[in-house]
Amino acid sequence: MTLHHDIARKLADAGIPLTSQRLLIACELFAEHCHLSADELLQRVGSLTPDISRATVYNTLKLFSQKGLVQELVVENGKRVYDSNTAPHPHCYNADTGELTDVHQSLQLAGPLPELPPGTALERVDIIVRVRNVA
């Protein structure tokens, strides 16, 4: 109940008109901190009724990302992942399992950022701790 209202307000604040599809997708994304690919999300909402089309899931995720509601991550090829936590935080990626988890300790960079190429502005700094299963 309140969850739906919170999410509706969240979308409104971002200037996104509310639709039933967007509400369902947002519910899945914001119920808990998660890292979901478009197809994983599609599968989740697909088990609900009525189904939401694939195009809408992709469009909505891109829209949410552009409006700053989710963070788009790319850590392995052929899969884009959306992070419902938009605060800057490092990630841990298991190259064997593909599992992507948060690093709750804040990894700061020592020293200043490098000089950026001329004509560019900083967007963010991605830090990914890559691990492998021990043999």
Add this chain to the structure above:
Amino acid sequence: MTLHHDIARKLADAGIPLTSQRLLIACELFAEHCHLSADELLQRVGSLTPDISRATVYNTLKLFSQKGLVQELVVENGKRVYDSNTAPHPHCYNADTGELTDVHQSLQLAGPLPELPPGTALERVDIIVRVRNVA
């Protein structure tokens, strides 16, 4: 001349039998520090004679990566990039142009690494400075 000999030795040291295709690909990769996708590399060697098949380019890049001769990077979806510099070093990614450059200043992490998930070992830490063109 010596370049070919240097590269031949490099492959031999890594335990990779020499073939004409591997030599051509390695020449393109190791002549200068570069970040190449499989298709970019395919295009380069494709302008030579004789052509090298797409499958061989993909197989060879994966082999070189497994043997530690190049570093596989993923910063945007739908394109894997191979870095001929295997030393750990941060990168700068322009999200507007797709350009990937090296950060020559070494960005160290302040403080210790986080505790890794049980049963895993550190592979490496990727640091990517994402920038955008200013309007």
Add this chain to the structure above:
DNA sequence: TTCAGTTTTTAGACACAGTCTAAACCGGAA
């Protein structure tokens, strides 16, 4: 309520990077 104009959703075709397979090819040893 009607109706026109706009936005959103949708199915399906499409593009593209990467993988897989099975056959051809090659080079060295017997």
Add this chain to the structure above:
DNA sequence: TTCCGGTTTAGACTGTGTCTAAAAACTGAA
């Protein structure tokens, strides 16, 4: 020469994401 393992190859195939054009759902004015 023949044999045999490793290598290369064309082409089919997969999976993720994009595009398009039409249907559907809104919106606001008449």
